[in-house]
Amino acid sequence: MRVTDTLPEAIETARLRLRAPRNDDLGPLVEKANDWAVLEPTATLPYPYLEEHGRGFIERASRNPQRPYVMAERKTDTLMGVIGLYLYADRPVELGYWLGRDHWGQGLVAEAAAALLDAAAAAGLSPVRARVLAHNAGSIRVLEKCGFAVVEHTQSLVERHRGKPLLILEWSR
Template identity: 40%
Template sequence: MSTLKDRLPATLATARLALATPALGHVREMAVLANNKAIHAVLSRLPHPYGESDGRFFVETIARGPEEFAWAIEHRGAFIGTIGLHLLPGRLPELGYWLGEPFWGQGFATEAGQAVVAAARAAGAPGLRSRALLDNHASRKVLGKLGFIDVGEDIDRTGTLTGRKVMQMRLEFGR
């Protein structure tokens, strides 16, 4: 029997974006965009400073590793961020994403998120979970547009956000 990960598409397309397997060709721009304190401040699994070696590690080890299924987000052929699902046994997949700061506020996160939500649903996921810092209103707004609802405040227990207040969010797929 195939797993959810086996049923997810390697590529997705939207009106403005192409989502594809992160590749070594993305690493240079990934390092430039991710090496940003404003991005690091809101993500629990992004190192700072972020260099090309971090990008290579992400592409070669994490992006399609045992617990991840990530897509590079491209706009007009240029890398602008990543989006993916963290897949842990016995838990709903967790949606996570980041965009380079020059691409904030243009609807790209929502557009990429809609594609991934639809793909996860089509692949048979019963729903998704996500989380955002309580004061990360932009990300919480994106998740709300995708249909996620707040399920409760929590304290992040892992990564660079350890000890900070987050809103746990959930999206249930009605079958």
């Protein structure tokens, strides 16, 4: 059994449901992700974010043991963003996320991340790291609220941000 198999299929918080992406998420996924302000700080999401990208994400997620979760509004189960843990053979687990712009400033990512980190700790996934552009104050605040601390100042190597200052933060239980 892989350690990611011990992550729950769904996680609920006071306002959110973290669950697997579904086909009916395609419309809200494309609508929210196809926003440069949402995608610019991410390392890999394409812009423009098209329906074909959303379909590919949903298909890959159905086969992915790393469990990317949709952040859905708990009452309506409507997609608001995506959060996940990414496992690598040669470095610690990484947390990644994005949230539709119309949901910014409400503490939703911190709520989702705290719940996912609790599940990660229960599954034995610690430490967890996150990479954030040094100018992304909102994301840095989210991570600090969840108990992450800066462990490295470096520069981004991904094409979109090559050479820009990057912080690597770490959380452990």
